[in-house]
Amino acid sequence: xxxxxxxxxxxxxxxxxxxxxxxxxxxxxxxxxxxxxxxxxxxxxxxxxxxxxxxxxxxxxxxxxxxxxxxxxxxxxxxxxxxxxxxxxxxxxxxxxxxxxxxxxxxxxxxxxxxxxxxxxxxxxxxxxxxxxxxxxxxxxxxxxxxxxxxxxxxxxxxxxxxxxxxxxxxxxxxxxxxxxxxxxxxxxxxxxxxxxxxxxxxxxxxxxxxxxxxxxxxxxxxxxxxxxxxxxxxxxxxxxxxxxxxxxxxxxxxxxxxxxxxxxxxxxxxxxxxxxxxxxxxxxxxxxxxxxxxxxxxxxxxxxxxxxxxxxxxxxxxxxxxxxxxxxxxxxxxxxxxxxxxxxxxxxxxxxxxxxxxxxxxxxxx
Numbered sequence: 466x467x468x469x470x471x472x473x474x475x476x477x478x479x480x481x482x483x484x485x486x487x488x489x490x491x492x493x494x495x496x497x498x499x500x501x502x503x504x505x506x507x508x509x510x511x512x513x514x515x516x517x518x519x520x521x522x523x524x525x526x527x528x529x530x531x532x533x534x535x536x537x538x539x540x541x542x543x544x545x546x547x548x549x550x551x552x553x554x555x556x557x558x559x560x561x562x563x564x565x566x567x568x569x570x571x572x573x574x575x576x577x578x579x580x581x582x583x584x585x586x587x588x589x590x591x592x593x594x595x596x597x598x599x600x601x602x603x604x605x606x607x608x609x610x611x612x613x614x615x616x617x618x619x620x621x622x623x624x625x626x627x628x629x630x631x632x633x634x635x636x637x638x639x640x641x642x643x644x645x646x647x648x649x650x651x652x653x654x655x656x657x658x659x660x661x662x663x664x665x666x667x668x669x670x671x672x673x674x675x676x677x678x679x680x681x682x683x684x685x686x687x688x689x690x691x692x693x694x695x696x697x698x699x700x701x702x703x704x705x706x707x708x709x710x711x712x713x714x715x716x717x718x719x720x721x722x723x724x725x726x727x728x729x730x731x732x733x734x735x736x737x738x739x740x741x742x743x744x745x746x747x748x749x750x751x752x753x754x755x756x757x758x759x760x761x762x763x764x765x766x767x768x769x770x771x772x773x774x775x776x777x778x779x780x781x782x783x784x785x786x787x788x789x790x791x792x793x794x795x796x797x798x799x800x801x802x803x804x805x806x807x808x809x810x811x812x813x814x815x816x817x818x819x820x821x822x823x824x825x826x827x828x829x830x831x832x
Contacts, residue, residue: 488538488570492577493531494555497623500532501555506579508536509552509563542567553577558584560625560670582672585624589632591666594618595696596637597675602729603687604705610684612640613649617677628668636666638692642685649679687711690743697737703729715742 490508494501508524526534536553543549551567564579598617603610618635620626628634639646639660646660657669658678665680687709693700702716706728716732723729734740 488541488573490536490538490551490553490567490573490577491533492535492553492564492579493533494528494579494581495532496557496581497583501528501557501581502530502532504528504532504555504557504581506534506536507554508538509554510539511550511552512548538567538573541570542572543569553579555579555581557581558625560584560627562672580672582623582625584627584670585622586629587626587632587634589629591628591633591636592626593695594620594635594671595698596693596700598699598701599693599697600701600703601691602703602705603684603708605687605708610687610689611681612643612684613679613681614639615649615677615679617675618671619675620671620673623673625670625672627670633666633668634671636664638664638694639682640684640689640691642689643682644685645683647681649681688744690741693737693740693742695739697740698735700734700737700740700742702732702742704732705729712745713742714745715740 492506494504494506496504504527506526506528507522508526509521510523523539524536526536528534534553538551540549542551552563552565554561554563556562560581562579562581564577567573567577595618596616597619598615600615602613604613605611616637626634641663643663646665648658657667658680659666659668660682667678687704691702700716702713703722703724704711706721708730711730713732716734719731719733721728722731734742
């Protein structure tokens with residue numbers, strides 16, 4: 466008999482029992498600040514190095530009157546993030562919420578929480594959100610200037626913001642002439658952030674709280690104008706040396722700081738509203754190498770973030786927890802495993818399986 470009313474998704478009971486291996490996951494579902502009185506919790510398992518047949522949704526359970534649920538895990542989780550891991554999820558108002566990743570038996574000592582929120586549809590063009598922190602690195606790479614731009618935005622609503630059909634949740638203008646955009650370590654699916662008409666656009670659900678993401682793009686030259694509409698609580702611009710003499714209108718020069726062994730000219734501002742910063746340059750010089758991946762890792766570890774995933778067919782997912790690249794990749798595999806169960810067309814299966822295989826290859830190489 467499965468604990469807490471849990472039933473196997475595939476119709477097969479787990480091989481373990483409380484007497485054999487008490488790997489009991491006990492949790493609670495919250496809707497905002499209150500415990501949910503009605504919700505279905507699904508347990509997912511992912512084997513990063515195994516086939517899709519043994520991964521996916523394995524158990525489900527209805528919560529009790531105080532939002533409580535429990536699962537007996539079919540097998541112990543792997544302790545070093547290299548093997549079997551688990552998640553629990555709850556779909557609420559069209560948004561799929563995941564709890565944190567369970568990678569060791571020690572984590573079962575704590576109450577597992579899946580946090581959900583009421584959903585609110587954003588205007589088609591998106592909402593204006595405060596930028597709590599923006600850190601922008603500019604470096605000379607070969608024959609062009611490259612910007613690495615980290616945004617920490619804050620949804621101060623008590624609801625999860627979701628996009629309308631064909632719309633976005635949030636968008637923001639980039640410097641004029643920005644090109645060759647790339648998405649950095651954001652723990653968002655590849656299609657959740659797009660670039661159009663000189664703006665970055667986010668269509669993934671944004672639960673309450675902070676969200677961080679990093680983008681990278683080329684600048685035509687160092688003499689750029691950087692728009693910062695709305696509220697920006699903190700803005701830091703770092704320009705890697707060597708660089709030409711430079712004036713940044715709208716930011717205060719703070720001298721030179723060292724990051725990962727390189728010197729950066731530092732400019733900063735705080736408590737800004739509808740700001741525009743203008744960089745005035747003379748002659749560029751030097752060709753330092755860009756430490757792109759290491760720089761992203763440092764920035765993400767410092768600021769952290771919260772995951773948000775978009776599911777196929779407008780079924781969305783949002784996750785609260787620390788930013789961790791490998792964990793995000795594994796969670797994306799779990800998302801695809803669920804989509805494979807729902808997708809009826811063979812063509813959709815093939816596309817999803819190909820994407821899943823690519824993600825597994827990334828997981829095997831991730832630290």
